[in-house]
Structure formats: C-alpha cells, structure tokens
Amino acid sequence: MSILTRTGPHPRVTGVAAERQRRPERRRRVPDVATSAQQPPHREVVRRELAAYAHRIRLGDLVRAHGSPLLLLDADRVVAQLRELRRELPGVGIHFATKSLPHPAVIDAVHSSGASFEVASRGEVDLLERHAVPVGGCLHTHPVKTVADITSAYLRGIRTFVVDSPSEIGKFAGLPCGDVGVLVRLSFPNPGAKSDLSSKFGVAPEDAPALVERCLAARLPVRGFTFHVGSQTTSAEPWRRAIATTLQLMRALEARHGIRFELLDLGGGFPVAYDEPVPPLGELARGIRSSLAAVPSHVRVVVEPGRFVAAPAMTLVTRVIGTSDRADGRWHYLDEGLYGAYSNIPAEDVHALVFAATELGVEPAGDDAAERAMRRVITRTRVPVTLAGPTCDSVDVVARRLPLPPLADGDLLVSPMMGAYTWATATGFNGIPPTPVVVLPRA
Template sequence: MSVSSFVSPVIDAFGAESTTNTTEIELIESLARRYGAPFLMLDCDIVRRQYHALKEALPGVVLHFALKPLPHPAVVSTLLAEGASFDLATTGEVELVQSLNVPADKTIHTHPIKRDRDIRDALDYGCTVFVVDNINELEKFVAYRDQAEVLVRLSFRNPNAVSDLSKKFGCTEQGAYAIIARAFELGIKVKGLSFHVGSQTLDADKYVHAINRCDAVIRGVSSQGLPALEVLDIGGGFPVSYDDTDVNIYSFCAPIREALAQLPATVNVIAEPGRFIVAPAMTSVASVMGQAERDGETWYYLDDGIYGSFSGILFDHGHYPVDALYWQGERFPSVLAGPTCDSIDVIAETIMLPKLNNGDLIVGRMMGAYTSATATEFNFFKKAQIIVLNEFVRDESLAPVVALEI
C-alpha cells in the first residue's frame, strides 16, 4: 500500500469532523519521533496523481511544470519520470534541473524580464525558448538570434484571480503585432504566443477568451505575411480546492478543450501548471511549544508559522486547512501563532480546537505550493525539513518508502 492512500481529505479548519485515520496518525507520530517537528511530508504519489489528472483533462497539451511553487529535487525527478517538461524562470531553477539531468529540450524559460547573464546561463544549459513582452526585452536577443526563439506574452487581466499575473507582465494584442514585426526585422524567430490568466482562476472562460484572442493574433500574423506561429502557451493557474469545495479538473477544462480545438492544426499547445501539481502533495506538521489564555481564547504557539511554512498566508493569500492531529473531543475558541517574536506571526484566529498540551501536533493540509518555497529563517528559527514519501515507483506490496531531505 502506498503512503498516499493513508492521506485523508482536507481537514475542515473550522471544527467539522476530521477524517484523519489511525494509520496516518501513526505515520506522523513516527516521523515526529524520528525527525522532530516541524516538518513537511511531500508525497510524490500525489504529485503523480495531479500530473496525470491534468494530462487527462488537457489531452495533447505538453505540461511544463512551473518550478517556483515547490522547486524540490524529488518533485522534479518524479515528474521527469512521468514524462513532464519544465518551466524555468531563474538561473537557480536552471541549475536545479540541470543537476537532475533534465534534458534541456524539455524546458522553456518564461520570465518576461531577464538579465543578459540569465539568458546566457539558460542557453549554456541548452534551453532555447524564452518569453518576451516588450521591444526592450526582445532586443536583448539580437546577440543570440541564432540560438534562441521567443514566445510573445499577452496580457489578459483577471482581478478575480488570487494573483492577477497580467498586471505585471504581458502586452496588448497590438503590442504583440509590433513585437513580432520588430523581431522579423531583427532576425529573431518568434515561435509563438503565451499568456497567464492568473493563479487559482476559477472561471474557465478566462482561458477561453485568451485562447480565442491568441487564435486571432496567430491568424492575423499569417495574413500579414509574417512567419507562422507554431506554439501557444496557455500558462497555469488551474485551480485546486483549499476547503471542501469540489474542483473537478476534467469538467473545469471542458471549455478550454473546446477552445483549443479551434486553433490551427499546426499550432502546438503547452501549459505551465505549478500549484495544481504540488499544492495537495505536502502536509505540514508542527508542535505546540507553549500556550497562554488571552481574552477568552487559548493561544497556542507553534514551532512553525508565518515566517516559515505558513508564509503563503502573506505571500500567496493562502488559507490552509489546519487541525490538531488528535481532533476528538470538545472544541474551544483558539488562536494558532508562530514561534517568532513578531506579532504578525499568527496562523489562524478564532479557530475551534480541542484542548491541547505542550508538544501536541498540529497538521496543515494543501501545503505544497508557495509554502516552503517562500519560507524564511527569520529570528533564526530553521525552516521545516521536508520528508519525502513515495519518491520511487515500486511494488504496491512493499512498505512505504520514507526518505529524509537533508
């Protein structure tokens, strides 16, 4: 049996009956005894499950995992073995995939604004596809026009997304025509178009609109006698549920599939999923290191917090389902605070929890995206170690494999 079969559905952070089962409790207790808290459990079986679910929902679309939400070697190795490609944005990410022997032709570099050395580092590795969204950026590739190809990123604003990524990056449709025409003059190959409708996009019509507008640009470019565009990158932003709301990714992607079917047959489609692949794959475990009664509530001070694994509360607008490992019994109004001396370091207020003792464990779900990746060691509290589960595909009759990330 794989460890992923032990992992329960999301625990309601507001006091609904927990679904943590005995086997998972035993696993968490065992890991806590062996490694100490805080720690994060990264289940590679869930990474595989999420990848294949999105592959099924978007048949024919080449998925480039975006490293930034969880740039962990086990995630990269797991996805590489499943056939995934990768989306890179920094030299550090280039170095990570290179160290893990990811073939360079399975990567693209999608940061719209780059230093010259960023371009050179990627090209030295063998990554040759880059993203631009303005003439200034395009002209950086004059020196590399015999090696590099570019995608032109368009902006489609989406203020309802958790993060409207078209606010910071992307050009208008007319801007795209201007960039493509200038690239032709400079001898730089434009391979295609890209967009990103924003993180945690709950409305598939945002993708449909962007695909349709890009389709118009692709056809318009050909009608103007410019070289045909070969690629459309539809970005990421595919939603996952942080509560008990059901997100059926196959149904969600149905209108996206319909829109993609209208593209010219010569256009290859790629995507850059990040959060969808890894958010459900990591669970946090922290321990109570102290407590106090304040204004009728019990404050529990944990050894992990806002400056650590729960950094996504600030940086990612995150709301993670948390509960006590031992959830049974009467519940009382409580506050979960982090370990640092900063008053902003509060994970959850007015949360209903059973009475806890020092040393008791608190479990956080959906902790794979923008948590460890954005954690700090402020106040010299060390980042939670990552414990990797099910990294290697194996016979299901074998016991769970647990490998400690050093």
Template sequence: MSTTLAARSRRFADRVARASRAGSAEPAEPPAEQPPHRELVRRELAAYAARIRLDALLRTHGTPLFVLDVDRVTTQLLALRQELPDVQIHFATKSLPHPAVVHAVDAFGASFEVASRGEIDLLEREGVAIGRCLHTHPVKTVADITGSYLRGIRTFVVDSHGEVSKFHGLPSDVAVLVRLSFPNPEVRCDLSSKFGVAPERAAALVEHCLRAGLRVAGFTFHVGSQTVSVGPWMRAIHRTLALMRRLERAHGIRFDTLDIGGGFPVPYDEPVPEFSALARDIRAALAEAPSRYRVLVEPGRFLSAPAMTLATRVVGTTERADGC
C-alpha cells in the first residue's frame, strides 16, 4: 500500500475507533480537504502501472490483460506473519488457484485451505504437502472425504449432524473443526447464512460427533469477507473460546485448534482500516486462548486481491443523471 493510502487507512481506523467509543455505528466522513479515496486509488494504480511497465505489456499482449504479480502475495504474507506472528496461515486456495501463487505460498512456509477436489489436484500437481492442508467445505460426499483422506488431509469441517455419519469407518487420525455461524450483515459477503451452526446449537453437534467416535479438534468461523472493523472477530473469538472452555469442562476433552477464518479487508473503492490496527485487536482477543491451542487463519482476498490487476480499454465515458 502506498504511504498516502496507508495514512488514510490509519486515519480511517482511528475514526472507526472514535465512532465506536462514542456509540455510533457509522464512522465519520473523511475530512473535506483530503482527495477522495478513489482518486488516491487511481494515482496508486497509475504509479503501479508505470513501475511494472504496463504500457509495454499492453503493446505486446493487447487488452484485456490480466496481470498477476506474485511478489504481492508474498508481501501480504509477510504483513500477516509480522502482525499475527503466532498464527498458522492457510491460504484460501479458491481465491486464486494459480500455480505461481501456490508456489509463492508454499515457498513462504504457509499452508492451504481447500474446499474442492480440483484445488487438491492443483496443490498435488505443484508438489504441496497435502497433509498440512485443511478441508473446509462443510458439505461433502463420502467420496470427497475418503479421497481427500487418502491424499493426506486429516482435518475437515462439519456444521450439521448429517455430515458426521459420512466419516464413519475412517481411521482415528481424522479430526473435525465445527464451523460456527456469526451473522455479520454489514459485511460485503456474509457467509453465515450459508455455512455454520449457531453457537447455541454447537454443543449438541459436538456431542453428536463424540458419540459417533469422531474427534473434534476445535472450532472454525468466518466473520464475512471484507470485514472492515475488528468487532466481529473480537466477538466471535470471545464467544468461541467461552464455548470451548465450557465443552472441555463438560466432556473432559481437550480441543487443540481455533480457526478464525479469513475476511481481512483490502482497499478497493473505499478506505479500509490498516491491517496492523485490526491485527492488534485480534491479538488481544486471542490472548484469552490457552497456549496449547494452535490458531489458524484462512486469508483469501487479503493475499490475492493486491496481486491481481486487470487492464481493459475504456471505449467511451459519459455522465448520467443517476451518477452511474
């Protein structure tokens, strides 16, 4: 991120913090003297285009041209590692299933989150150690589960009773994470209506897994893609850890994994808080977790979006009354 955009992100984070302290849901508008965020983005894109000599690329390849800058994946991974040093990174493969990206993530020492057979095929072709990957799709066929197991995956996700019996007969080194649903209507992409069990119904699902002889390693959630305030993570982490403590006491079991999913935002047309500000509060919330827990993240957009630029030709422009 350029210093100008980074400075704006910092100011945005400060405003959100001030607004939430004042009990207001809406952050204040940016100060009038600032250039609009879109203008800053435009300037940053122009500088980036000059840096990568986009004009020469366009002369060679024409438009539309999709430019993949894998170094930016590594830069984002470094930011994650620096700001959340104790978490294990599992790149959400579906966000950019490209061999060059797989290599960059693997070379960095991070692992992968997969949700389909095609993603495992890709990782296998690129020589990734599949045993470190997570399979996070809460709805699978028995063949998906068995095939993934045979290829090395040991950790899966469930969010319903019906899914549990599909694990019957697999060796005891299989474990599941129970996916919780935390609705987040403010986010660009709220996944909670599609996936996850409500926290108040999670105990029954864990008990069902235990009765079926399926080991529950812990919990996972996704607060929604492009989440621009830390509140949803703080609440979800706090509630999940309380649930884990309660279930450990009630059943005499020990969980070992807390997966806080993806959702980390990137600046498009609107400013987003600086990642270091989000991460600082996430670290504080995670301080409640027992040290024996491994904490996982599954970033998709945060690693992929900055690496992708689409160059297209503008054929014509006009201004319409509705502003669109």
C-alpha cells in the first residue's frame, strides 16, 4: 500500500526543452524610445543603487586599470547574503551551492563566515580542499555518480550523499557499513520556477518509500530527504507544499521501519531581482518558517542556496566594440556575450539589467569637460538597440530593442547581479578567453 497518495499530476517529461515548453510564456516588455522618467521603477531603483556602488568602488578606475570585459567580485556581498539567510531562517544550516560561483574568494568568504558547502563533482571537492575547507561536513548532492566519484569523496571525508534511483544504491556497496548515509531526493514539479529541476532528478514522493526500503535492505542508512523546488522560485508555496509532503513521508516511514531521520534539506531556489523585482527573502522565509514549525526536534534542517548568495557578488562591465545600422535598427557589438558571462540568458532565461556607464555617472576614459556636458544631455534620451555578443554565432544576442542612451564604440555598459551561473558556465567559444575577475578589497 502506498504511504502517500498522489495529490496532483506528476509529469514525467524529460529534458529542459520539454520543461520550457510547459512553462507559461512570459510577456516580455518591448520598450520603445523613452525618457528616464518613464523607465520602469525597478530599473530606476537598481540604477540608483548601482550608481552609488560604482562610485564607491571607483568602477571607472578599475576599468582603466584592468580593461574590459571585467567581472568585479565583491565577497562582502556573499557574507551579507549569508547573514540575511541566517537572520531569516534561524537555526537552518547553510550549504552554499559551489557550482553557482566556484571562485576562491567566494569559497573563502563562505568558509570564514561559518557556512558549509554543497558539492556535486570531484572537481568541486578538489577546489574546496585546495582552499583548506574541511570537506567532511559537505553534502554531496549529485543523484548520479560513478563508484569512483563516491570513493574519492568518501576518502576525503564526505559521508552524506544523495540517491534518487535504485541503480545508485549498489554503488555504495564497498563502503563501511553505518559510516555513510544518504538523503533521498524527492521531485516536486514547479513550472513557475525559472529552472524546474524536477524532471531530471528526484523520485516522486509516492515512489520514495520503495526506494527507502531498498536502501535499508542494502544496509545503506537513509539520513533524510532533499529536494529542490526550482531555481529562482518567487513564492513560499512550493517550499511549503514540499515540506508538508516530506514530513508526512518521514513520519510514516519512521513508524513503519522503526527508524529516525535526522536531516531535511530544503535545497536552493531563493530568488534575486534581475529585470523584475522579486519578493524579499523575509517574505518567503516567513512562509517557510511557519512550515518548519512542524519539523520534529531530532531533524536538522539545511538549505543549499546558490543564486541568492552568488548573484549579487559580481558586477559585469562590458564595452561596445562595434556598431551597425541594420534593417531592424541599431546593433552594438559587445566584448561579452552569451558564450561568456551572459551564459545565464540562454541557460536559465534570466536577464540581468544592462546600464550604460553614463547612466551611472561613470565617465568614459579620456573624457573632457565638453564631452561630459554633452553626455549629460544625451543620457536623458533613450534609443532601442540590439546588444550582441562578440562571437560569430548569430544566437549570441544579449538583448533586443533595449532602450539605452545613445552609445558609441568604446562606451561601457554595466550589469549588476552577475555572479550566479555566469563565470561558472561561460565557454571559450570562438577562442574568446574567460572574462577576468577582479576581487574587490574587503571592507
């Protein structure tokens, strides 16, 4: 008899494309020529914050010193985001999702702030070890691993892994009994998230009892459950539903098998504001906290935030390297694109805001007084332009019909919120080297 009843459809489609097709089409703004007074309020709020930030970190000087494109990494922001998570989710352990921004400065900031890590590959474990992180406390969350991956992680001290299918269980056979435990990854579809991770990984809650029984039969302890409600989730509801279902499952399995689970892993998914505002973490956390009130005291709760911690930590500076007037209007070609740090656009359908440096009060190099006065005038007008990346590939387009002040070759553009799944997922396509990262001095 099934412990859980199916409460709704659990689509078993595979592939990101299938997932995307099911996602409701988002209406995108197609702005036309506009004045700054007509800019969307969110953009104006971000512009003011970014202008103050650019002034504080002396963005113009950094570009003069290091050139473009350039990613500015601010580890203080990593610490601030972790602090906010701790404040809003007190008592919840944090395992930073290393994959989102596996940069040494981020690893040091996360480690020194007392948080741990979520890892998914040997390379990530190697990286943490190189930075003197005691990896024993990390969670290895990849549901599909080779025996060599498991053995290597085990030998470095990792003791908690994730499974979501029977074929994975046998891979732990050679390891000492009782020393290693697993979390069962559950799948909770969330078409509202930017990246719904539920079709590639996770077992349906109603199929989880059978998987737990197979683990127990193989003498592989099940420490608890993990799920990911989808990246960039903007409501507490998916977490609330997932927590309620998981707690129901835990209670039933504890009673049936006379075992005690010790861990409930709520995954990542906490959102940041790109081109649209998102609810503040406090609002989501309030909903999550009220669901966590039902967690028994012997169960520890953890989260695996990636984007929320990493995205605000990097600011991208890119430059116009060419301009053409085409049938559909003016095109500016940048020294950064979809195969570089803007890789989050095709991979995740997230769109960081793009500002002309002049909108932020950052003066172009070699500016003289007359040119500065001219720029103050032209920054009040907006022209819809296409921004294209530097490769020969025609899909390499960052934005279309984006209203910006008139630009010329050499002008700088700035995108905030560029830390998560950007530098980490950039390619070297067309022989274009990775964008250098400059680590800002800590406050």
